[in-house]
Amino acid sequence: MDISFPNLGIYLKDVPKSFSVFGFEIALYGVIIGIGVISGILIAAWQAKRSGQDPELYWDFSIYAVILSIIGARIYYVIFAWDQYKDNLMKIFNIRQGGLAIYGGVITAFLTLFVYAGIKKQNAFRMADTGVTGLILGQAIGRWGNFTNREVFGEYTNNIFAMRLPVAAVRPGDISQSIAEHMEEGMNYIQVHPTFLYESLWNFGVLALILLYWKHKKFEGEIALLYLGGYGLGRAWIEGIRTDQLFIPGSTVPVSQVLAIVLFVGALACDIIVRMRQRGRAGEAKK
Template identity: 35%
Template sequence: MRFFPSFNTFIEIGPLSIQWYAVCILTGAAIAYFLGQYHFKKLGYSKEILSDYVFGLLFVGIIGARIWYVIFMWNELYANNPMETIMINHGGLAIQGGVITGLIYSYFFFKKRNISFLVAGDAIMPGVLIAQACGRWGNFFNQEAYGSAVDLSFLKALHLPQFIIDKMYIHGQYYQPTFLYESLGCVIGFLIIFFIIRKYQQKQGIQFFTYFIWYGVIRFFIEAFRTDSLYVFGLKTAQLVSIVFVIVGLIGFIYCHFKGQDVLEER
């Protein structure tokens, strides 16, 4: 058994290894789960509901994120090596694909249990931002999801820790740490929703739809700096989806504000 045998590997046990990429994703999922449990408990729901929910969500979300990435990178990465499509430990998860498939799964899961989708969304989606923030550090360890080329002085001007600067040196060039931009943006969004929106909301669904507005805006602008974006018809897929997220978020926010049901009283 060896801990940290390489920069992107957390542990090796004989021929098996666990990558930091997986550790970051699972850590984020665990934090989101406990935050969701906190809200569900205060609403009076059994903790078993979210325990049953999270394993299916994690599976569906990862599969959806992988399929989304493979579809848009098929010609570049997988057409000549189809077996690589199952090598998730090599990276290649598109967060937006995971969010979309996760939403579909969530809708049917909570409908079956007669729990309002918007109530569940308010309890769960703020934690998703923390999960995404952690997941971006998995991109850091894989040295992916970086931005345009910059010089060393640019990174030093950001007052970044030296270990981040060092690992932004990839293939003989320094790059913008867009993984860090998005990670910080997600944390800020979580703090706003958790401590401000949640405190003052009066209608169900406000936190849920604020997530889509916030994440859509953050991802749209950060994607402009990315050099490894997925494309469709010559346009960046993530930016197109981000626009849809913002539109849906705004429509949902306005609808909930004026016609939504009052929030459930926490116990």
């Protein structure tokens, strides 16, 4: 089915969701996620070598991190979208159609890293600084899997980036009242914010900032804080216009938006506190 960005003059014909290899249907969503994972590992290994670390450490770590993070991303999604699965538990194991929540993966990745660093007797904060370069690149690329799945879009818009999707290609539950109100009789498409695109571009920007700031970091772990705060700031805004939000049970509060704000504020506070302590120690040393 076609996807277009009319205000940019971009019209894409018959964008596939999958392709066939020897009779097996392969979802583009999974392929793009895979490309994101491999690209993330490559840049993390490159950054490790560039900063005097052993790249093999990150190749080894990635085996555990990738598997556990996918599981974590799925668990997070299922918990906050339980109504979709409670009547058919086998659906939990089908991720071909999406259903991975990035914050579940991020939380799992950080937990895995701290355990792994402890076992290998490595500096966990240095590893976190290096690892987030791969994490944010993987996220930036992986969001395009949502594009092929016709998901992760926002409310109605007519801005320069407005995207049109066929009504038949999206989940009915993702069509909000605002979107429906802008659909004229006989219209077979919806026009929405391409929030997957916003987040992908934002993540590439965070990656650029991380790479540029690396040589100027003041302490081990500061790059990881930059990632948590930078990504959180963008996600807090983008989550607010998405139509497929996951809510805190019993409320209409988007859980990922709350988490994004908490991580942004927490990362900023941690950075300020560590810098103040460093200045305090430096001042005492001069006495």
